[in-house]
Amino acid sequence: MGYSAADVQPVGTGQGRASSAPAREERRLGGRRGPRKDALRRRLLFAADVLCMLASVGVTALVEGTTDPLWALVTLPFWSLLAKLEGLYDSDRPKIWHRTSDEAAPIFHWVTLSVAGTLFFIRALPDETVTVEAAGAMYFTALGSAFVLRSAARSLWRRLVPPERALVVGSGQLADQVRRKLALEPGHHLVLGDDSARGRSAGGQGWLEGRLEDLRREDLEALVAEADVERVILAVPELDEATLARVVSACRDVGVKLSVMPPMRAMLGTAVQLSHIAEMPVIEYGTWDTPASTMAFKRAIDIVVSAVGLVLLAPLMLAIALLVRLDSRGPALFTQLRAGRHGEPFRILKFRTMCHDAPERVSEVVPVDELKEPMFKLRRDPRVTRVGRFLRRTSLDELPQLLNVLRGSMSLVGPRPEELWLVERYGETERFRLAMRPGLTGPMQVHGRGELTFQERMAVEREYVENYSLKKDLRILLRTISATFRADGAY
Numbered sequence: 001m002g003y004s005a006a007d008v009q010p011v012g013t014g015q016g017r018a019s020s021a022p023a024r025e026e027r028r029l030g031g032r033r034g035p036r037k038d039a040l041r042r043r044l045l046f047a048a049d050v051l052c053m054l055a056s057v058g059v060t061a062l063v064e065g066t067t068d069p070l071w072a073l074v075t076l077p078f079w080s081l082l083a084k085l086e087g088l089y090d091s092d093r094p095k096i097w098h099r100t101s102d103e104a105a106p107i108f109h110w111v112t113l114s115v116a117g118t119l120f121f122i123r124a125l126p127d128e129t130v131t132v133e134a135a136g137a138m139y140f141t142a143l144g145s146a147f148v149l150r151s152a153a154r155s156l157w158r159r160l161v162p163p164e165r166a167l168v169v170g171s172g173q174l175a176d177q178v179r180r181k182l183a184l185e186p187g188h189h190l191v192l193g194d195d196s197a198r199g200r201s202a203g204g205q206g207w208l209e210g211r212l213e214d215l216r217r218e219d220l221e222a223l224v225a226e227a228d229v230e231r232v233i234l235a236v237p238e239l240d241e242a243t244l245a246r247v248v249s250a251c252r253d254v255g256v257k258l259s260v261m262p263p264m265r266a267m268l269g270t271a272v273q274l275s276h277i278a279e280m281p282v283i284e285y286g287t288w289d290t291p292a293s294t295m296a297f298k299r300a301i302d303i304v305v306s307a308v309g310l311v312l313l314a315p316l317m318l319a320i321a322l323l324v325r326l327d328s329r330g331p332a333l334f335t336q337l338r339a340g341r342h343g344e345p346f347r348i349l350k351f352r353t354m355c356h357d358a359p360e361r362v363s364e365v366v367p368v369d370e371l372k373e374p375m376f377k378l379r380r381d382p383r384v385t386r387v388g389r390f391l392r393r394t395s396l397d398e399l400p401q402l403l404n405v406l407r408g409s410m411s412l413v414g415p416r417p418e419e420l421w422l423v424e425r426y427g428e429t430e431r432f433r434l435a436m437r438p439g440l441t442g443p444m445q446v447h448g449r450g451e452l453t454f455q456e457r458m459a460v461e462r463e464y465v466e467n468y469s470l471k472k473d474l475r476i477l478l479r480t481i482s483a484t485f486r487a488d489g490a491y
Contacts, residue, residue: 023256023467035255037164041157042089042291046080048149049088053079055149056115056142063134075121079114081297085470087360090291092154094284095275096231096259097188100151102275106145110358115139124207157205163191167227169220169247170235170261178235178261181277188277190231220250235261240345245429251287258285297470306405317399320351320391327387330356333400339418341437346409348417349400353388354381395484401440402413415461433461436468 052074083089086106092098100107115138122130168178182190214267222230232251234244244260251258260283275282321332334352337345384392391397410417418439426434443460444452452460464472 026328037161038093038290040161041092041154042293044153044157045089045150048153049079049083049146050076052142052145052149053114056138057118059141059315060130060134060138063137064131068095069111071122071125075114076119078117079110082110082114083115084297085474087469087471088150090294093288094257096190096233096277096282097275100147100154103150104147107150108143111139111142111146115142130434139220158189162382163189164231164257165227165229166190166192166231166233167224167229168192168231168233168235170237172237174237174261174263175235177280178233178277179473220247221254224251224254224256229256231257231259233259233261233335237263239263245463248287248429251285255288258287259283260285275415285466294468294470298411298473299408301470301473302405302408305412306402309460310406311343313399313402316396319401323387324352324385327354328355328385337420338438339420339423340409341419341434343423343431343434345420346404346417348410349403350398351391351397353385353391353397354383397444398440405440409437411437411439412441413476414442415465416444424471430458432465433458436465441476441480443476446476446483451484 084430086109088103088106088110091103091106101106108463118138119130119135166182168175170178179192182188182192213271232247234247239262240261248258262281262283275284324332330352332352334354335347336350338348340346370405388397401410405412414436415438443464444457447460448456
């Protein structure tokens with residue numbers, strides 16, 4: 001079966017015109033590409049939100065008959081943080097086409113919480129009141145201006161940056177439909193690569209001969225680099241899991257975005273989001289690094305929550321340490337080398353839940369050399385002490401890891417840290433979980449804990465890593481509370 005990997009005739013841009021020449025693209029913002037283009041869009045959206053907030057405050061001041069709304073500057077960080085938590089700055093990146101109307105629900109939620117918080121703040125100030133009319137003016141002005149200003153920001157961004165260059169990999173009716181839809185549908189700000197990539201892929205032809213499953217990962221990486229694209233659109237009539245995993249891995253390695261046109265609607269895999277071009281479904285994959293601002297927020301939350309938690313929980317932790325010492329021989333704390341971010345070892349802290357010589361007795365309870373998968377969890381481990389069983393069921397044994405979080409070797413939420421000898425058994429498909437700091441809690445803890453098989457655990461952790469957001473962290477933290485009380489799979 002042949003497939004078109006370099007059949008990249010120019011098609012219409014978002015304005016329905018043919019592809020801009022590379023020279024014209026380079027003249028706009030110095031040829032801003034890839035992550036720099038995405039960063040500019042986030043800044044423009046942030047500026048739109050600031051104007052939205054100031055406009056709502058200004059209208060409120062007019063209704064109230066005052067000209068001194070300087071208190072608005074105090075609530076501005078609150079508005080910005082809520083917008084970030086709602087994903088209003090990062091939703092565009094994975095999609096071929098993201099419109100302001102697509103984020104209507106998050107905007108409603110953001111405006112409602114932001115206005116409510118601002119009004120509570122004003123009422124808390126001495127000699128300050130807000131009438132019902134002024135509150136309504138603030139809310140509806142913020143809501144209306146949010147849609148208008150964010151739409152304007154995206155329109156300005158499309159004028160400032162060149163269209164995203166894409167490469168369609170595929171053949172037959174599905175690939176032809178993709179090209180046609182991209183040519184007919186306006187607004188996506190995407191253009192297929194020009195003829196500069198034609199004829200360099202295979203014997204001077206615009207087609208690569210053979211089956212897609214025979215395409216090596218190195219060949220795909222070289223093809224993407226040759227075509228100088230920012231997004232790969234995979235449109236093949238037949239697609240198996242191994243081939244798809246290879247394409248996703250190759251795109252992630254070279255830092256390009258990936259969209260997959262599923263040959264069958266039920267095939268979703270580990271997709272980030274499902275969107276549409278007209279009636280055609282598109283699966284968007286996360287093949288890029290998480291924005292630095294998002295990771296900075298995550299780290300800031302880790303520091304604040306872990307510091308406060310260590311102070312507030314200090315009496316409880318002292319009591320637990322005493323119980324552990326009274327129950328069995330050995331220290332109250334258990335330390336062990338675990339694999340951290342990028343596989344870097346760090347020393348994890350836990351309350352000891354097993355007998356003091358448990359690491360030396362591991363071969364008594366599990367045949368290490370015969371493990372089929374790099375994990376093991378025993379429902380009734382004879383090395384666990386009486387107090388240890390209680391600590392494990394309630395997850396209180398994990399509390400000392402707040403110090404790991406404060407130090408930066410762990411995070412509040414992330415994949416669970418594994419022992420080094422288990423990580424050494426990882427194949428290429430499992431090492432994705434080392435891309436983030438391990439977590440005090442994580443997707444495994446809220447989706448079954450010890451009841452999960454290795455493949456099920458990898459699936460939920462892959463979804464977390466590849467689709468990471470601060471909102472997902474908050475959701476997992478809230479679900480951890482109920483999961484701890486249920487104690488399902490805790491042993």
